[in-house]
Amino acid sequence: METHAYHLSHVVAIGARPRLANGVRGGYPRGVYVALRRWAIRVVMPVMWRLWPRRRAHALAEFAATEADSGWQFKQAIERTPDPALKALLFCNLLEEMEHSERFQRLADGMGQGRVGVAPARRTSLATDTSSLRAFIAYVHAGELDISHEFDAYGRAAGVPAISGTFEALREDEEGHQSGLWSALRKLTRSDSEARSLVRRARWRRLYRSWLSVSKQLGDAMLALWLGLAYLLMGPLAVWSSRARMRSGHAAEQP
Amino acid sequence: MNVLGISAHFHDATAALMVDDAIVASVAEERISRQKHDASLPLNAASACLAFGGLSAQDLDAVVFYEAPHEKFTRVLASTMAGFPRTLGRFVSGMKGWLGEKLFVRNALSKALDVHPNRVAFSSHHASHATHAFVMSGFDEAAVLVVDAVGEWTTTSIGRARRGEPVELLETHEYPDSLGLFYAAFTGFLGFAPNSEECSTMALASFGQPTRVAEVRQVLRLAEDGTFSLARDAFDLLADGKATYTPSFVRRFGEPANAATVERYGTLDALAPAVTVISPELTPWVDLAASVQSVLEEALLGLCRRAARLVPTRRLCLAGGVALNCVAVSRLAREGPFETMFVPPDPGDGGAAVGAALAHALREGRTVTIPKSPFLGLTPRYEDVHAMLEHLDPAHLSRVNNAGSVTCHRFTDDDRGLGFAADRLAMGKIVAWVDSRAETGPRALGHRSLLAHPGRLDTVRRLGRAVKRRAAFRPYALSLNATRATGVLHEGRAAGTLPWMQRTAPVHDGLRPQLRGGVHVDGTTRPQIVSREAQPRFAALLDAFEATTGVPALLNTSLNERGQPLVDSAVDALTMFARTDLDVLMLDTLALERTR
Numbered sequence: 001m002e003t004h005a006y007h008l009s010h011v012v013a014i015g016a017r018p019r020l021a022n023g024v025r026g027g028y029p030r031g032v033y034v035a036l037r038r039w040a041i042r043v044v045m046p047v048m049w050r051l052w053p054r055r056r057a058h059a060l061a062e063f064a065a066t067e068a069d070s071g072w073q074f075k076q077a078i079e080r081t082p083d084p085a086l087k088a089l090l091f092c093n094l095l096e097e098m099e100h101s102e103r104f105q106r107l108a109d110g111m112g113q114g115r116v117g118v119a120p121a122r123r124t125s126l127a128t129d130t131s132s133l134r135a136f137i138a139y140v141h142a143g144e145l146d147i148s149h150e151f152d153a154y155g156r157a158a159g160v161p162a163i164s165g166t167f168e169a170l171r172e173d174e175e176g177h178q179s180g181l182w183s184a185l186r187k188l189t190r191s192d193s194e195a196r197s198l199v200r201r202a203r204w205r206r207l208y209r210s211w212l213s214v215s216k217q218l219g220d221a222m223l224a225l226w227l228g229l230a231y232l233l234m235g236p237l238a239v240w241s242s243r244a245r246m247r248s249g250h251a252a253e254q255p
Numbered sequence: 256m257n258v259l260g261i262s263a264h265f266h267d268a269t270a271a272l273m274v275d276d277a278i279v280a281s282v283a284e285e286r287i288s289r290q291k292h293d294a295s296l297p298l299n300a301a302s303a304c305l306a307f308g309g310l311s312a313q314d315l316d317a318v319v320f321y322e323a324p325h326e327k328f329t330r331v332l333a334s335t336m337a338g339f340p341r342t343l344g345r346f347v348s349g350m351k352g353w354l355g356e357k358l359f360v361r362n363a364l365s366k367a368l369d370v371h372p373n374r375v376a377f378s379s380h381h382a383s384h385a386t387h388a389f390v391m392s393g394f395d396e397a398a399v400l401v402v403d404a405v406g407e408w409t410t411t412s413i414g415r416a417r418r419g420e421p422v423e424l425l426e427t428h429e430y431p432d433s434l435g436l437f438y439a440a441f442t443g444f445l446g447f448a449p450n451s452e453e454c455s456t457m458a459l460a461s462f463g464q465p466t467r468v469a470e471v472r473q474v475l476r477l478a479e480d481g482t483f484s485l486a487r488d489a490f491d492l493l494a495d496g497k498a499t500y501t502p503s504f505v506r507r508f509g510e511p512a513n514a515a516t517v518e519r520y521g522t523l524d525a526l527a528p529a530v531t532v533i534s535p536e537l538t539p540w541v542d543l544a545a546s547v548q549s550v551l552e553e554a555l556l557g558l559c560r561r562a563a564r565l566v567p568t569r570r571l572c573l574a575g576g577v578a579l580n581c582v583a584v585s586r587l588a589r590e591g592p593f594e595t596m597f598v599p600p601d602p603g604d605g606g607a608a609v610g611a612a613l614a615h616a617l618r619e620g621r622t623v624t625i626p627k628s629p630f631l632g633l634t635p636r637y638e639d640v641h642a643m644l645e646h647l648d649p650a651h652l653s654r655v656n657n658a659g660s661v662t663c664h665r666f667t668d669d670d671r672g673l674g675f676a677a678d679r680l681a682m683g684k685i686v687a688w689v690d691s692r693a694e695t696g697p698r699a700l701g702h703r704s705l706l707a708h709p710g711r712l713d714t715v716r717r718l719g720r721a722v723k724r725r726a727a728f729r730p731y732a733l734s735l736n737a738t739r740a741t742g743v744l745h746e747g748r749a750a751g752t753l754p755w756m757q758r759t760a761p762v763h764d765g766l767r768p769q770l771r772g773g774v775h776v777d778g779t780t781r782p783q784i785v786s787r788e789a790q791p792r793f794a795a796l797l798d799a800f801e802a803t804t805g806v807p808a809l810l811n812t813s814l815n816e817r818g819q820p821l822v823d824s825a826v827d828a829l830t831m832f833a834r835t836d837l838d839v840l841m842l843d844t845l846a847l848e849r850t851r
Contacts, residue, residue: 088646123288235339242337
């Protein structure tokens with residue numbers, strides 16, 4: 001039996017303050033979008049959360065789900081990279097994302113006075129193979145920056161010390177992830193310019209995804225309107241036959 | 256014939272692969288997505304199954320969905336419209352889902368898997384369940400009873416099955432008369448999550464007396480001929496498969512359990528020396544749970560007798576989510592009219608994916624086979640963990656206690672590894688045991704298990720508190736070698752016919768103290784009877800543990816954190832080790848040990 005205590009050979013900078021040194025900054029439409037989101041969070045959220053306290057718990061549960069999904073994405077990437085050091089880095093991120101998810105869920109349950117859940121979304125891996133791994137890391141790196149900005153905004157808007165404190169603590173972790181992933185990306189690409197280019201593309205991808213998400217919400221609202229109309233028109237015609245069907249139960253019938 | 260069976264859109268979505276008429280893999284989407292009871296179309300699981308079988312989607316002769324979505328849609332539509340105009344919100348939110356992939360499953364599967372739409376076929380929900388149970392049983396002929404929440408319209412069915420033929424459903428009960436929804440509604444009323452935490456209702460029942468049977472039978476009416484019906488005014492059945500109760504139900508049974516009541520359940524202890532006096536605040540709740548359990552068992556016995564009249568045979572196959580109620584299964588085995596009973600290890604919707612593939616092949620006149628084994632899941636990639644360990648800070652693997660150090664042991668000889676695990680178990684350590692292909696279904700059967708010394712109650716309590724984080728009233732199970740079954744269990748021989756924790760059995764009085772951690776307050780356990788042929792490594796571990804301690808069984812519970820599905824991959828296992836108070840993680844030839 002071979003036994004050894006193992007030690008860190010590749011130092012992972014979890015929790016360290018970020019350098020934010022990927023060099024991909026400056027004015028482009030994404031910046032406007034991010035600024036608008038931060039403004040909306042700071043101005044609209046406090047009002048909505050005060051008016052509908054249940055939404056606050058629900059929003060925290062959504063954060064929990066998002067962090068869990070993020071952890072899952074890291075796990076998929078671990079299984080797709082041959083680089084042991086990168087595996088280890090991604091594993092540390094995975095652990096932190098799971099911890100974040102748990103903290104958000106605890107807060108949500110506390111605010112909602114019981115288990116607050118959100119409908120699980122389908123998991124689709126962003127890293128489908130080894131070749132897409134660099135794009136994945138660039139994408140997550142870009143995402144971590146957005147998330148740390150958003151956590152900052154939510155922390156300021158929350159108005160409840162427990163929530164603000166959690167957002168602040170987790171923001172630091174997310175910034176640490178951002179820094180670690182930037183280093184990993186540079187190592188993978190072996191070229192700063194290529195890494196920056198990947199991050200730029202990832203940011204456009206994120207912007208496009210945000211646009212898709214907004215479009216979907218608009219589409220859902222329109223669909224809900226049409227469905228509501230259909231229900232009101234169809235309902236009076238279908239209600240009696242439906243009630244009769246429900247009453248019958250068809251116990252022990254011979255098919 | 257190569258067939259991919261798919262179940263989805265209610266809970267426990269699963270993909271199952273048949274290659275050359277033999278089932279070779281079955282993977283629940285939740286194991287990959289890490290979302291418990293994941294109901295989404297199991298595309299990750301399907302990819303994993305195809306990769307396991309070395310096939311591409313183009314090699315498939317058929318992709319078979321486990322139910323008929325259009326028929327199910329008529330049920331959802333009718334049940335929603337019956338509540339007009341109160342159901343506007345439900346209609347809008349429900350239809351949004353249905354008008355997506357739920358209704359157009361053929362297109363969704365064809366597009367996602369890149370197969371021609373003509374190759375997507377459908378089986379009925381209950382035929383899928385029934386076929387899975389019967390083919391796996393290995394019987395030549397049997398009666399088949401399927402009891403679940405609801406499929407398309409059918410909630411309960413009795414059928415006749417013969418080897419090599421499609422199962423013939425002779426009789427059905429239809430929505431809303433459903434034993435699954437009945438039990439789920441009470442589960443919700445008792446403060447647990449319906450369609451998920453029915454096991455908590457079952458565990459709670461052991462603490463109570465069935466003093467409220469008459470009340471419960473007012474809402475579930477049982478006829479002499481074995482049929483049953485739900486009181487329409489008591490259950491809110493308009494939601495899609497989610498049973499809740501109505502104000503009329505509350506008038507009969509009082510206000511539902513609130514957070515304080517659920518917290519009070521925490522005072523109940525499955526490890527208590529004996530069933531002590533239950534506090535007056537809890538008595539009505541535990542008695543209600545016991546009464547619901549008792550009425551369910553009576554209903555199932557009635558159905559079994561009805562099945563015996565319809566299908567004159569000595570064998571019964573039982574399937575559907577209600578078949579996970581191991582207390583009821585053991586009562587059916589004891590008091591039912593059949594000599595032999597078979598319950599598959601995954602009788603719920605996961606198993607129905609397997610059944611859908613089998614049913615399709617039988618309809619095509621094929622001779623199908625399925626291993627009589629629950630180990631149809633994925634093999635962990637140990638190399639992922641081996642590779643990253645050299646680069647990990649041990650501090651990241653001690654996140655909970657933060658004080659311990661982690662030592663890595665690598666074994667070149669498997670016997671030494673087994674000896675090491677047995678030794679640590681004897682010392683009262685909690686061991687996470689990951690070994691080869693994962694088990695299908697909700698029970699841990701020695702491939703993704705948390706193991707502990709059942710006689711060390713301090714360990715067992717720590718397991719519940721710091722690893723599983725679950726209520727103390729829920730019992731643990733025991734794993735024991737088949738040669739020890741009769742020595743440890745009353746009804747040991749009978750229990751051996753249902754070896755995968757499908758039923759409960761009383762533990763001999765003399766052995767209870769040394770096995771107490773895996774014995775419920777009523778003196779029973781839910782045993783896994785380990786076959787040396789099927790699980791030589793796990794059987795050898797039980798031998799090594801007995802040789803060290805003299806104790807003939809191990810406490811075995813599922814390897815998962817609270818709210819998480821069973822661990823699947825090696826990375827999942829390492830994640831759990833890092834996040835909980837586990838002492839030892841055994842991964843093939845590798846052991847990680849936390850010392851404090």
